[in-house]
Amino acid sequence: xxxxxxxxxxxxxxxxxxxxxxxxxxxxxxxxxxxxxxxxxxxxxxxxxxxxxxxxxxxxxxxxxxxxxxxxxxxxxxxxxxxxxxxxxxxxxxxxxxxxxxxxxxxxxxxxxxxxxxxxxxxxxxxxxxxxxxxxxxxxxxxxxxxxxxxxxxxxxxxxxxxxxxxxxxxxxxxxxxxxxxxxxxxxxxxxxxxxxxxxxxxxxxxxxxxxxxxxxxxxxxxxxxxxxxxxxxxxxxxxxxxxxxxxxxxxxxxxxxxxxxxxxxxxxxxxxxxxxxxxxxxxxxxxx
Ligand SMILES: C[S@@+](CC[C@H](N)C(=O)[O-])C[C@H]1O[C@@H](n2cnc3c(N)ncnc32)[C@H](O)[C@@H]1O
Numbered sequence: 001x002x003x004x005x006x007x008x009x010x011x012x013x014x015x016x017x018x019x020x021x022x023x024x025x026x027x028x029x030x031x032x033x034x035x036x037x038x039x040x041x042x043x044x045x046x047x048x049x050x051x052x053x054x055x056x057x058x059x060x061x062x063x064x065x066x067x068x069x070x071x072x073x074x075x076x077x078x079x080x081x082x083x084x085x086x087x088x089x090x091x092x093x094x095x096x097x098x099x100x101x102x103x104x105x106x107x108x109x110x111x112x113x114x115x116x117x118x119x120x121x122x123x124x125x126x127x128x129x130x131x132x133x134x135x136x137x138x139x140x141x142x143x144x145x146x147x148x149x150x151x152x153x154x155x156x157x158x159x160x161x162x163x164x165x166x167x168x169x170x171x172x173x174x175x176x177x178x179x180x181x182x183x184x185x186x187x188x189x190x191x192x193x194x195x196x197x198x199x200x201x202x203x204x205x206x207x208x209x210x211x212x213x214x215x216x217x218x219x220x221x222x223x224x225x226x227x228x229x230x231x232x233x234x235x236x237x238x239x240x241x242x243x244x245x246x247x248x249x250x251x252x253x254x255x256x257x258x259x260x261x262x263x264x265x266x267x268x269x270x271x272x273x274x275x276x277x278x279x280x281x282x283x284x285x286x287x288x289x
Contacts, residue, residue, distance in 0.1 A: 005150050007048075007050065007147065007150055007151055007154055008047065008144070009042035009043050009044050009047060010042075010066075010070065010112055010143065010144075010147065010148060010151060011042050011063070011066070011115040011116070011121070011123075012042065012115060012116065012121030013041040013044075013121075013123070014041075014122060014123065015041065015183065016041060016042045016044050017044045017045050017226070018042070018044040020245070020246075021044045021045045021047075021048035021049075022048055024045060024048075024226075024245075024264075025045065025048055025274065026272045026273065026274055027264065027270050027271070027272060027273065028049065028179070028224065028273065028274065029177050029268075029273055030274050032051075032175060032176060032177035032222065033053070033174075033175040033176040033177070034051075034053045034054065034055060034172075034173075034176045034177075035049065035051035035053065035054040035055070035176070035177055035178075035179070036054070036055050036056075036168070036169060036172055036176060036177070036178040036179070037054065037055075037056045037057075037178070037179050037180075037181075038056075038057045038165040038168040038169055038180065039058060039180060039181045039183075040056040040057060040058045040063075041058060041063070041181065043056070043067075045179055045181065046158075047151070047154070050154060053157055054157065054158045054159070055158070055159040055160075055168065056158055056160060056161070057160065057162060057163060057165070057168035058162065059162070059163060059164060059165075060123070060162075061162050062099065062107070062111050063111070063123075064160055064161070064162040065104060065107060065162075066107075066108040066111045066112065067155065068104065068108075068160050069104045069107065069108035070108060070148055070151055070152050070155065071152055071155035071156070071158070071160065073105055074145075074148045074149050074152035076105035077105045077109050077112070077148060078143070078145045078148050078149075079105075080105055080106050080108075080109030080110075081112060081113060081142075081143045084109065084113050086117050086138075086139075086142060088135045088137065091113075091118070091135045092135065094110055094113065094114065095114060095130075095131055095132075098130075099111070112142070112143055113142060113143075116143065117135065117136055117138065117142055118131075118133040118135065119133055119134045119135065119136040120133075120136065121136070165182070165209060165212065166208060166212055169216065172216060172219070172221050173219070173221070174219055174220035174221060175220065175221075176221050176222075177221075177222050177223070177224075178216060178221060178222070178223040178224075179223070179224055179225075180209070180213075180223060180224070180225040181226045182205070182206070182209055182225070182227065183200075183201035184226075184227055184228040185203065185206055185227060185228045185230050185232050185233050186228075203232065206227075206232070206233070207236070210237065213237075213240075213267065216267075217267040222266075222267065223266065223267055224264065224265070224266040225237075225263075225265045225266070226245075226262060227262065227263050227265060229244060229261040229262050233263060233265075234263070237263075237265045240265050240266060240267050241266045241268065241269050242263055242264070242265050243263070243264045243270045244261055244263060244264075245261070245262055245263070245264050246261060246262075
């Protein structure tokens with residue numbers, strides 16, 4: 001199915017692939033059964049690829065609940081967002097609320113609002129799971145109703161799950177295709193904070209993920225993974241195909257040092273299999289040969 005409408009992530013996500021998604025998917029197979037993305041985050045790769053049949057999941061419950069709310073009733077989410085003024089007072093008040101007891105559409109609206117109006121669009125929670133990013137003071141629109149509607153229509157054919165990647169990938173079958181974009185193995189020893197959930201993704205989780213990749217390979221499942229260009233990751237996946245790529249990080253790196261090397265890893269040769277869906281103006285970085 002060729003892409004008809006451009007879909008955009010409705011949240012800004014640390015480690016988001018928006019800048020390179022269009023180039024990345026050229027390495028994806030053209031024909032496959034079901035598309036799986038168990039670290040979906042803001043969904044930039046999903047929304048660029050627009051597969052006909054997909055399963056997406058993430059360990060961040062509030063994020064997946066937001067996808068679910070948009071799928072069920074995007075209009076209710078949009079209406080709740082329209083009621084929310086972009087002021088520091090309102091932001092702080094909302095941030096202090098416990099989202100658990102709220103109706104799903106309101107909870108989703110709160111999530112989008114906090115993500116888009118907070119400082120640099122980070123999602124970070126403390127150990128009690130409370131959102132703790134300061135106010136951003138940006139004078140800009142923080143949601144687009146037309147995009148929410150288009151995303152909702154697209155999500156009609158998408159199964160949503162919440163939880164750990166291993167459980168989400170349990171029913172993947174021969175012929176399916178999986179794109180994996182886990183929290184990267186720590187680069188350069190910078191201190192990690194809880195970027196996505198109240199749990200950290202540690203070396204042991206990367207080892208668990210490599211084991212799941214091994215199992216998927218033995219079942220005839222084609223997978224491609226993005227990860228950091230580190231000794232540990234190169235070693236962990238040394239029996240697979242590995243290419244260096246360039247990414248552009250919007251978050252967490254000082255300007256001037258934003259182009260960083262990372263890896264594309266797969267159990268099949270990394271060759272260009274399809275044309276680009278967007279033109280160059282949509283792409284902020286290119287894959288290196
Ligand atoms: C690098 S981000 C994915 C970014 C996404 N590709 C995008 O373009 O926005 C990694 C994601 O993994 C999720 N995550 C962390 N630990 C996980 C786990 N054990 N199982 C599944 N997802 C997990 C995080 O919540 C985060 O959304």
